[in-house]
Amino acid sequence: MSKTNTGNGSRIPFGTVTITQKSKDLIMDCLERGRVSGGVLVGKLEDEMARLLAVKETVAVSSGTDALILALSSLYDFGAERGDEVILPALSYAATGHAVVHAGFTPVFVDIDPETLNIDVDKIEAAITPRTRVLLPVHLMGKPAGMDEIRIIAQKHKLTVVEDAAEAWGAEYRGRPVGSLADLGCFSLYIAHIITTADGGLVSTNDERYAEVVRSLRGHGRACACKVCVSTVSGGKCAKRFADKTVGDRRFRFERVGFSSRMNDLEAALGLGYTDVYQELIDIRHKNLMALIAGFKQFGEFFQVFPEEAHEMIGPHAFPFVIKPGAPFDRDVVLLYLAENGIDPRTIFASMPTQCGGYERFGHRLGDFPHSEYVGSHGLQIGVHQDITAGDIEYFLECIGAFIKSHI
Numbered sequence: 001m002s003k004t005n006t007g008n009g010s011r012i013p014f015g016t017v018t019i020t021q022k023s024k025d026l027i028m029d030c031l032e033r034g035r036v037s038g039g040v041l042v043g044k045l046e047d048e049m050a051r052l053l054a055v056k057e058t059v060a061v062s063s064g065t066d067a068l069i070l071a072l073s074s075l076y077d078f079g080a081e082r083g084d085e086v087i088l089p090a091l092s093y094a095a096t097g098h099a100v101v102h103a104g105f106t107p108v109f110v111d112i113d114p115e116t117l118n119i120d121v122d123k124i125e126a127a128i129t130p131r132t133r134v135l136l137p138v139h140l141m142g143k144p145a146g147m148d149e150i151r152i153i154a155q156k157h158k159l160t161v162v163e164d165a166a167e168a169w170g171a172e173y174r175g176r177p178v179g180s181l182a183d184l185g186c187f188s189l190y191i192a193h194i195i196t197t198a199d200g201g202l203v204s205t206n207d208e209r210y211a212e213v214v215r216s217l218r219g220h221g222r223a224c225a226c227k228v229c230v231s232t233v234s235g236g237k238c239a240k241r242f243a244d245k246t247v248g249d250r251r252f253r254f255e256r257v258g259f260s261s262r263m264n265d266l267e268a269a270l271g272l273g274y275t276d277v278y279q280e281l282i283d284i285r286h287k288n289l290m291a292l293i294a295g296f297k298q299f300g301e302f303f304q305v306f307p308e309e310a311h312e313m314i315g316p317h318a319f320p321f322v323i324k325p326g327a328p329f330d331r332d333v334v335l336l337y338l339a340e341n342g343i344d345p346r347t348i349f350a351s352m353p354t355q356c357g358g359y360e361r362f363g364h365r366l367g368d369f370p371h372s373e374y375v376g377s378h379g380l381q382i383g384v385h386q387d388i389t390a391g392d393i394e395y396f397l398e399c400i401g402a403f404i405k406s407h408i
């Protein structure tokens, strides 16, 4: 496995990218064939990912955000109407909220459960109105949301469930991969994630009808949206393409207001290189995450962490920790200290409706989502990736210990 750090020169960069020999060979082959747009390799990646996620189909798209936008937009084929409401947690990477708005739905935010960072399932029913159409849980930091409760609520109110599993590669809920637990799942393949195609995303589903609409939407809403395109895969003639004389070329008949959200074969080649090393990467990252959670026990007075529970496996995306109320330091001081000591930290995002710009028109005020806002101003994360060694973890824990000593 060859490795190239994407860090900024830090001893512990936030992320890394693994570029395997298989990816390099596939990319070279692609270049030599002169076929770089989406085709055989995108199809292969979709099949591999469907196997990995234990779903019938996946559809590769150009980003995790587009995965969400297309998954949500596919619901217009199944009775949803513009302006219908999507219930989502207030705390997430801003892309979750952006996707809801760009897909033409109205976001209805619910505060998080501070013990899990995920949507507080006990608050969902109070947010349901006659216009509610979708529940959109986010498995933030790879920790699965409360899918049992969410599915029960969805069944009772006849709602569609779309999982935002962008950060949840490798996560399992009661023994099943997240992204396979609802009507549609959405993953990111951006470089910050466990598998990457540089930029990219994936929609997962067990319902071929959704997959077909998402395929159509990713290519401008065109009528031809077969799972395997005979023209691109084998260069063969498609029997369906000119079959309907009234419409002419089916490939250039547009049935929906679609998007330009394709993945290309060069990107798919990068992603396919991960399939042989996926489990190895998950294992290393999971071990790092568990070591950090255990190592932070000694700092329990000052920091909250999010342990793995019996019913789940956390997808080892990163290590989140939140400064507890009453700690004698604020987040900016910790961020700066870590950066100065060669550790590349991130915040845990923000409350979309009250701490991100652009959501003012939904009428919320700071204080409406106290748990999300608290994490938005006190949460941090560092990487757990495959290039981080036991020595790095020890060093990080020593740094935190020294920081606390100098502040109490």
Ligand SMILES: Cc1ncc(COP(=O)(O)O)c(C=O)c1O
Pocket: 063, 064, 065, 066, 092, 093, 095, 096, 138, 140, 164, 166, 167, 187, 188, 189, 190, 192, 200, 201
């Ligand atoms: C929870 C969540 N949803 C959606 C996205 C969007 O993914 P992308 O950056 O690939 O568009 C991300 C990105 O990291 C994310 O963390």
